[in-house]
Structures are given as structure tokens and as C-alpha cells.
Amino acid sequence: MLGFIINPASGYGRGLTLWNQIQRELRNRGVNYAYRITKQRGETTRLTQDLLSEHNIDTLIAIGGDGTIYEAANGLYQSGQLHNVRFGHIPGGTGNDFARSHSLSSDPIQILNFILNNQDGGKLDLLEVDGTVALNCIGVGFDAVVARYTNEATYKKALNNFKLGKLSYFISAIKAFATFRPYSADIIVDGKAYHFSSVWMIVNSNAPYFGGAMKVCPHAVSDDGEVDVTVFHCNNKMKLISIFRSIYSGTHIHHPAVTILRGKHIELKPDSPQQVQADGEALANSNFEIRVLKQALSIIK
Numbered sequence: 001m002l003g004f005i006i007n008p009a010s011g012y013g014r015g016l017t018l019w020n021q022i023q024r025e026l027r028n029r030g031v032n033y034a035y036r037i038t039k040q041r042g043e044t045t046r047l048t049q050d051l052l053s054e055h056n057i058d059t060l061i062a063i064g065g066d067g068t069i070y071e072a073a074n075g076l077y078q079s080g081q082l083h084n085v086r087f088g089h090i091p092g093g094t095g096n097d098f099a100r101s102h103s104l105s106s107d108p109i110q111i112l113n114f115i116l117n118n119q120d121g122g123k124l125d126l127l128e129v130d131g132t133v134a135l136n137c138i139g140v141g142f143d144a145v146v147a148r149y150t151n152e153a154t155y156k157k158a159l160n161n162f163k164l165g166k167l168s169y170f171i172s173a174i175k176a177f178a179t180f181r182p183y184s185a186d187i188i189v190d191g192k193a194y195h196f197s198s199v200w201m202i203v204n205s206n207a208p209y210f211g212g213a214m215k216v217c218p219h220a221v222s223d224d225g226e227v228d229v230t231v232f233h234c235n236n237k238m239k240l241i242s243i244f245r246s247i248y249s250g251t252h253i254h255h256p257a258v259t260i261l262r263g264k265h266i267e268l269k270p271d272s273p274q275q276v277q278a279d280g281e282a283l284a285n286s287n288f289e290i291r292v293l294k295q296a297l298s299i300i301k
């Protein structure tokens with residue numbers, strides 16, 4: 001049976017609009033389905049677990065943004081059903097970086113058709129950290145501050161009304177830029193230790209995009225069993241501005257203040273507590289290990 005988990009508030013109401021459209025289509029076609037609609041922040045993981053335990057779900061579809069798929073994938077992971085449930089996504093968020101990285105259709109009915117036709121989208125790695133999993137990325141430092149500002153921002157709502165929601169990440173970045181203090185960190189990649197000072201952010205990527213269309217890690221591959229670690233280390237703010245400007249095109253990776261490491265097992269040890277984001281949602285602990293769960297998630301696209 002199909003199971004839907006819907007964040008009606010994603011994209012400031014786009015999630016609900018999409019669900020109404022999908023539900024009409026399911027009824028017209030006589031498709032059997034179960035669903036849960038979230039009522040507040042932070043309950044998607046639990047509702048996904050409820051949905052999976054109460055129904056015989058073989059395909060789980062998350063309607064919402066990157067935060068919704070992160071929480072839904074964690075519900076699936078924590079229910080222990082990763083191996084027998086396929087995962088679909090109808091993008092209805094603001095940034096929709098997962099959809100961009102995986103070239104998902106922007107037409108919800110086309111995605112529904114893929115789902116009903118059992119289209120195989122292959123398997124994706126997941127990044128396991130502290131008992132949770134991320135699909136896109138785990139970032140430490142500046143990007144996590146930007147994510148927090150954006151999640152809490154009133155300007156995100158205003159910009160969404162004009163279909164300019166992605167700009168909210170840019171505004172948050174300017175705000176964070178004024179106050180953020182760089183840190184030092186040890187990074188251990190598959191047992192090999194590296195030390196960086198003047199670190200702005202460490203982005204552990206499973207896919208190219210984050211932060212609303214920033215191509216932070218252009219060469220990240222989602223099914224290779226490895227995570228790409230992009231370290232931004234720079235003690236000159238003016239230089240950093242020019243690096244950040246080139247993130248949208250992905251050309252920042254050629255700058256000497258950007259180092260990319262790659263491996264299966266990453267340990268991060270910042271010298272001071274830092275904010276951390278997983279797929280744009282806040283994580284509590286900034287001193288952690290990431291393990292790649294190779295090709296753990298079957299997706300439809």
C-alpha cells in the first residue's frame with residue numbers, strides 16, 4: 001500500500017495544495033492509500049513510524065521540503081523498514097535541494113505516475129550520525145547558523161508569497177556573516193587525521209546541492225558509498241565573500257581556501273561547540289562521527 005506523509009506548512013502552504021491535488025487523483029484512480037498530515041513542527045518522524053506500523057506500507061511518499069524528507073526518512077530508518085519500503089518525494093518546500101540534486105520532476109502528477117508504475121530510481125546512500133540519517137548533507141558551523149536563521153525567519157514567509165523563498169537563505173547568510181566566528185577542527189577521514197584552522201563550515205555531502213540551490217559539492221555522488229567533505233577555511237572575510245559568491249556555480253572548489261576530502265567514515269572534532277544541521281534541520285551535538293550507509297534507501301524518480 002502507498003503511504004503518504006505530508007507537511008502542509010512546507011513552502012508556506014504548497015505542501016497542502018500538492019496533497020489536495022494528489023488526493024483527488026488517487027481517489028479518481030481508485031488507489032488504496034494511507035496517510036498522515038503533520039500538525040506541528042517536529043512530529044514527522046513519529047507520524048511516519050505510526051503510519052508504517054499501522055499499515056502494510058511498501059511505498060512511502062513524503063510531500064514537503066528537505067526538512068520533511070529528512071524527518072520521514074528517519075521515521076523509516078528508525079522503524080527498521082529501510083530494506084522493504086521504497087521512498088518517493090513530491091517536492092513542496094522552499095529550497096527543495098534533494099529534488100534538485102536528484103533531478104526530480106516538478107510535476108506532482110508525473111511523480112505519482114512514476115510511483116504507480118513502480119518506476120525504479122535506484123538506491124541512495126544515507127549519512128548516519130548519532131542515530132539519525134541525512135539524505136543530502138550534514139554541515140557544521142556557518143551553514144548551520146544560516147539554516148537556523150532561515151527556519152526561524154519571518155522574511156522566508158514573505159519571500160515565499162512572491163515565489164522568492166530561496167532568497168531567504170541568502171539573506172540569512174548575510175546576517176550570519178556579520179557575527180560568525182571561525183573555529184579550528186580536526187577531521188579524521190577513514191583513520192587519516194587532518195587539522196584546519198579558520199574554519200567557516202564543514203559540509204559533509206551526499207549530493208551536490210544545499211542551502212537552496214548552492215552547488216556546494218558539485219562532484220558528490222549519492223550511491224558511491226562515500227561522503228564528500230568540503231572544508232571552507234579562510235581568515236580573510238573579503239576573500240570568503242568571493243568564495244561564497246562562486247558556490248552557486250560550484251567553482252568555489254578551485255579556491256585554495258576550499259579543501260575537499262572523501263571517505264566512508266568521518267570524525268569531526270571542532271575546538272568549540274558549533275551549530276550543526278542535517279538536511280537543514282538542527283542537530284544537538286557538534287562532535288560526532290558520520291558513517292555512510294551504502295545504497296540503503298530505494299527511491300522512486
Ligand SMILES: Nc1ncnc2c1ncn2[C@@H]1O[C@H](COP(=O)(O)OP(=O)(O)OP(=O)(O)O)[C@@H](O)[C@H]1O
Pocket residue numbers: 007008009010011012038039040041042043044064065066067068069071092093094095096097280281
Ligand atoms: N504542520 C506543521 N506546521 C509547522 N511546521 C511543520 C509542520 N509539519 C512539519 N513542520 C516543520 O516544518 C519544517 C520545515 O519543513 P520543510 O523543510 O519540509 O519545508 P521548507 O522549509 O518550506 O522547505 P526546504 O527545507 O526545502 O527549504 C520542519 O522542521 C518540520 O518539522
